Amino acid sequence: EPEVTQTPSHQVTQMGQEVILRCVPISNHLYFYWYRQILGQKVEFLVSFYNNEISEKSEIFDDQFSVERPDGSNFTLKIRSTKLEDSAMYFCASRIGTARTGELFFGEGSRLTVL
């Protein structure tokens, strides 16, 4: 069964360092998403990506965040200068197409710990 894969599963970094979280969406999916879940809090939308550009983003997704799809298979989230409050589980998801009824398929998450 096709699945979304994420790496690394856990990353520890120092405040101010750059972090790149990687995702391989399901191959025939067209929409890609990043969500995050701070420990004990709700799952929050960060950004969606379609046709090689950001389609929507939340107010959380400020200038320190960026996404790209560098090679047609990977989908990355970069945090330029990490802050303590960026510590969270980051989930990548993909959806097959434009149908709003389609479910999101999630990866297992990348846990980011900023010290």
Add this chain to the structure above:
Amino acid sequence: AQSVTQLDSHVSVSEGTPVLLRCNYSSSYSPSLFWYVQHPNKGLQLLLKYTSAATLVKGINGFEAEFKKSETSFHLTKPSAHMSDAAEYFCVVSPSSGGSYIPTFGRGTSLIVHP
């Protein structure tokens, strides 16, 4: 605009007894609705989805949910809880029309199953 309210942060049941996890939604348009489950240290797995077809939706692991438009609810039920059902459950609403394609998560309900 859309929102999801999961009425209980924690639900505790005994093994073999029924499960009810409550979800109410608000959406400007007829939504698609989903329930996801998150087991400890795991990703988000789709349990079931409602997409304007049958109002009673059956999912995996014996779970089902009923869409009630008049009550704006999409409660998740299971006749008999199993120890393996202990997890975090998220109700998600996705707009079926309008400007945004973004699925929105509820805060989650932690299901505790006692032997």
